[in-house]
Amino acid sequence: MITLSNIEKVYQTKSIETVALQNVNLTVPKGEFLSIMGPSGCGKSTLLNIMGLLDVPSSGLVEIDGKPIHSYKDAELANIRNEKIGFVFQSYHLVNDLSVLDNVELPLLYRKGSSASDRTKKARVALEKVGLSARTKHYPGQLSGGQRQRVAIARALIGAPQIILADEPTGNLDSVMGEEIMQILLELNRLEGTTIVMVTHDENMAQKTERLVRFSDGQQVSDAKVFANLQQV
Ligand SMILES: Nc1ncnc2c1ncn2[C@@H]1O[C@H](COP(=O)(O)OP(=O)(O)OP(=O)(O)O)[C@@H](O)[C@H]1O
Numbered sequence: 001m002i003t004l005s006n007i008e009k010v011y012q013t014k015s016i017e018t019v020a021l022q023n024v025n026l027t028v029p030k031g032e033f034l035s036i037m038g039p040s041g042c043g044k045s046t047l048l049n050i051m052g053l054l055d056v057p058s059s060g061l062v063e064i065d066g067k068p069i070h071s072y073k074d075a076e077l078a079n080i081r082n083e084k085i086g087f088v089f090q091s092y093h094l095v096n097d098l099s100v101l102d103n104v105e106l107p108l109l110y111r112k113g114s115s116a117s118d119r120t121k122k123a124r125v126a127l128e129k130v131g132l133s134a135r136t137k138h139y140p141g142q143l144s145g146g147q148r149q150r151v152a153i154a155r156a157l158i159g160a161p162q163i164i165l166a167d168e169p170t171g172n173l174d175s176v177m178g179e180e181i182m183q184i185l186l187e188l189n190r191l192e193g194t195t196i197v198m199v200t201h202d203e204n205m206a207q208k209t210e211r212l213v214r215f216s217d218g219q220q221v222s223d224a225k226v227f228a229n230l231q232q233v
Pocket residue numbers: 011012013018019020038039040041042043044045046047
């Protein structure tokens with residue numbers, strides 16, 4: 001579970017102060033699939049970075065599973081990020097000169113006690129989950145956008161994270177590939193209980209999730225269960 005209380009984020013550059021988030025209170029229960037929508041610049045990526053422990057708020061409290069993150073040392077935070085959280089980005093963030101298999105193995109390189117054979121085995125399982133078993137030796141440049149995003153999801157999955165944070169995961173894809181990626185995320189959430197927070201500009205994608213929070217100017221303007229999916233919740 002992720003809890004944000006009275007979160008404020010102010011970016012201070014030499015001459016300008018930008019309030020990216022203000023008075024944000026949001027709880028994401030374990031196993032929820034939550035969408036975040038809002039106009040460009042309203043603070044969605046900032047929010048996701050704070051939830052993913054990649055950034056800290058200017059004020060307010062962030063708790064993961066009931067424990068405030070400021071009570072952890074930096075090394076402990078890095079461990080939580082590595083073990084509990086998987087990230088998926090709009091532009092995939094794959095390493096171009098590594099094969100698909102090596103890209104997927106990357107998060108485990110930073111984990112203690114994982115052998116090369118264990119990493120390879122887990123990477124193959126993750127690639128199978130996203131339907132890319134036949135592409136392990138390819139390089140990202142040899143794949144379509146949808147396939148690259150599936151590699152990125154496999155990489156997020158390899159460490160069996162409890163939480164996946166996805167920043168516009170279908171943003172660079174056409175509607176067919178976007179739908180495929182969405183089905184993978186929905187299955188992960190339903191079958192494995194992975195908590196997913198997804199930033200999206202696509203109303204259709206948001207309507208497939210359980211709950212939709214809309215932001216404007218750094219603040220929540222609505223927070224509602226997605227009616228069409230209520231019977232599945
Ligand atoms: N590192 C930074 N330094 C200064 N200002 C920043 C920084 N990062 C973001 N901002 C500002 O904070 C505000 C929120 O940015 P953020 O990237 O969170 O918005 P967003 O809703 O994700 O936008 P988009 O949909 O375009 O990706 C914007 O006004 C942006 O210019």
